[in-house]
Amino acid sequence: MKLLATPPDLNKIARPNWIEINLDALCNNIQFIRSQIPASTKILLPVKADSYGHGSLACSFAAKFGGADYLGVAHISEGMLLRQYGMDLPILVLGPCTPSDFAYFVEYQLTAAITDIRTAMAFDQFLGETGTECKAHLAIDTGMNRYGFDAEDFNNIRAALSLKHLKFEGMFTHLATADMPGNPKTEIQIQRFTRLVDVLEAEGLRPEICHCSSSAGTLTHPESHFDMVRPGLTLYGYNCMGAIPTTLPIKPVMKIKSTIRHVHDVKPGETVSYGGYWAAQQLTRIATIAIGYGDGYLRGEYNKGFVFIRGQLCPILGRVCMDATMVDVSHIPDVQVGETVDVVNGELDFRISMESVAEEHHTIPYEITSRVARRLYRKYYWKNRLVRWDYLKEEFGVKDFKEYPLR
DSSP, rough: SSSSSSOOOOGGGGGEEEEEEEEHHHHHHHHHHHSOOOTTTTEEEEEEHHHHTHHHHHHHHHHHHTTTTTESSSSSHHHHOOOOOOOOOOOEEEEOGGEEEGGHHHHHTEEEEEHHHHHHHHHHHHHOOOOOOOHHHHHHHESSSSSEETTHHHHHHHHHOSSOOOEEEEEEESSSSSSSSTHHHHHHHHHHHHHHHHHHHTTTOOOOOEEEEEEHHHHHHHOOTTTTTTOHHTTTTSSSSSSOOOSSSOHHHHEEEEEEEEEEETTTTTTTSGGOOOOOOOOOOEEEEEEOOGGGGGOOOOOOOOEETTTTEEEEESSOSOOOEEOOOTTTTTTTTTTTEEEEEETTTTGGGHHHHHHHHHHOOOHHHOOOOSEEEEEEEETTTOOHHHHHHHHOOOOOSSSSSTT
């Protein structure tokens, strides 16, 4: 007997867990940042690592509608994918460029980050020999000590900016301690970058787009705004300065939801989950919810953290499993299998905000969001509607995948 007359529509299958991506919130956050910077200053939205787990295609196209000027990725393949789906905003590949990337930067019209004079000269030679052109931003190391030209290496910086074929549209650095109020290193880095900008401007070599501000720099160091800002954490709606949700008028873009899959009672003395790190002191009603470290929900701490069911706080018991987490629902009458669980939702309660979950695991919100697994179904809020990707794709005018979209 055939139970399904037609192939199943995967979009209609009930999901045990999912994430909700509020693209209206993303646009709201872009407008907030716009209100904090000079009118001429551009906004770059970092969309690397699949927009830190929020979904790079959806966030990139929403950001374009919301007024972002630039997109930033870490690796060239991330920028190529956006071009292959029709994204036409400028895309800066923030990671170091290597010779094997040259042809791809040209083919997909991506902007390269140049971190040393050898690469700059090799790329310039490649462009001259092939009769092509490419934009680039010069990466400057002012104290992060990750990569880039040393800020005092004026000779090589001048040499790079004077190349014939490689067009240096921008120059940037990255602040290492901007989220640590009062740390003097931030001012030192800004001063080093400012000095370099001033020297180059006096010599007629200053690139058009100079930038160094992450979220914390944008909000607390207006002298670091220059020509463009790169506020990732704030644009995704999380507090860049602490472990509780911010009082700024920004909204979190991601919520993580689950459902109850099983309910049972645990007798006194019985333990819960791997290792038996939680033991019942009295008869306890347990709900097993469909979320675990296989979904990106961190396992590290046990007997810590909460979820919300029917608007009530439910403590996590024992260790998080790969596909399940057990919580105490003794205080919720007649709790039922199938009920929705708020796993991460900062708008509902700060105790299950992205910031609080990150604090419990001694990390930052980005690690939580970027670990979210692809098996969690994505639902999107756009123009106050909860929609699927196929509807959103049509509304944004996202093109079908094309291997070489610019030919």
